Amino acid sequence: MRKVAVIGAGMTLFRRRLMETPKELCFEATRMALDSAGIELKDVDAVISGSAPDGFDGVHMKGEYYSDGCGAYGKPYMRVFVGGGTGVFSAISGWYHIASGLADIALVVNEEKMSSCQPHPQSVFAHIWDPILDRPLKPNLIWIFAMEMNRYMTVHKIKKEDIALVAVKNKRNAVDHPCAQLADPNITVDDVLNSEVLAWPVQRLDISPPSDGAAALVMASEDAVKRLHVETPVWMKGVGWCIDSTMWTDRDLYFPEYVARAAKMAYKMAKIDNPRKQIDFAEPYDPFDYKELHHMEGLLLAKKGEAPIMTREGVTQRDGDLPTCPSGGLLGVGNPIAATMGVKIGELYWQLSGQAGKRQIPHEIKTGVTNAWGDLMQYGAVAVMGV
């Protein structure tokens, strides 16, 4: 397999509602990524896009609908969709287009526009449930997170205060992100604990907001990196992905086994045998505050039940020993599902190439890991990147 690097990235603002259409958002992010890589569309061999359920936009085939905004016109093009896992998986798809030798330079463009769906994108989420076993119970998507969070808290005897620390950290980190939707420099644990209870134990400030936005990457082979004299390529060191049983009521929700399997696949490729020592920082998927902790454990960066302790001890702060979600994450920057690639793969690229500005981790970093997670709590996509 050939070596693959990220050589440019772009993203739009993340906001609850944006005026631009899906293809206009894609164009903005893609144009930024091309400019940041210093190339033009004619240099691109293949285009990959990621986006979540068509129902948000109300347009089936939405990958085709907005494809011209991704720079796909006249080129090999495909859309990938693995639920919330798309934010990392579309970059994995970009990776295998190049690693296989099929393309030298690829664009990866992710888009989400959740505001079109009225009165709330929750109405579309209702259609992900099993029509026979689950849907007659009229479930709200937040229920599955609440059930998983409760199981995780109960098995490890974790206090809500310790979980709230994640929301506080990420929303504060997001103050330094130019695209952030929910940054708050003054938020406290009490604010989180006193916020409205939506579905116990999930409260309003435990959750990332629905958002509109787009993000894009330029990925390149080693040959292209040399040819273009790229000064700060960030290499895709390892990738992994895995799906668990669709029978989610038959699994113990306290630990994401499928994330661990995806992580082991990525670490093996990256020749990492001790992730806690060899990974310098992480961007775990954080649509809810407990998910950051759950994913740190799934990514084998913490032992089972230990991620809250590391958080309480400050290890995961931007200047800590294992900075975690230095971008501000989904909790602070926003959660336009597939477009969260901008704060996951995008943040690893900007941090490792020294372009993260005010968010830059103050000490030397060489290797980072990120994951995205989705479907009925069953899909894990993991990427290890490094310099």
Place this chain on the structure above:
Amino acid sequence: MGQTPQKWPGIELSNDDLLNKKVTQTRYHPRAKFSWSAGEAMSRFLNELKEGRLIGRECKHCNKILFPPRMFCEQCFKPTSKWVYIKDTGTIQTYSISYLDKDAKRITNPIYVGVVSIDGASEKMGIMHYFGEVTKDTIHIGMKVKAKWKPPLERTGSILDIEYFRPLKEGEQ
């Protein structure tokens, strides 16, 4: 040569802009209807619910009673072998107390919902369902519960033929 992005595009709208048509827009209201054939495993499962019984499928290769029942085992990838009645009691594996309905609207009387693993099925195999006759102080993970069935004439062959799971009383099977 490339450069670090300096400008971050996007024009923010408010709910008022969209709701009260202050920005140029179009609207659409889809009307889609579906009917699903319940298939081999779920048809038997639903018909047994109508009789007030829970049923699973045995995988003899894995030595497991799979519940909800299915015609093939995803782990050994062989057909399952036979139908097995299981109990209508179980254990709360996890739960939530929801103040949201399916459209994220706020409700005052919360919904108690969670996963109950069913006695007689293999370990931790269960379904999502409502809990009743509990309060936020009494409900807990590990609580033993039993199905509260609808009266026979009101059952329709649906997961809702069970109204909810309620605490198992002392000495009850």
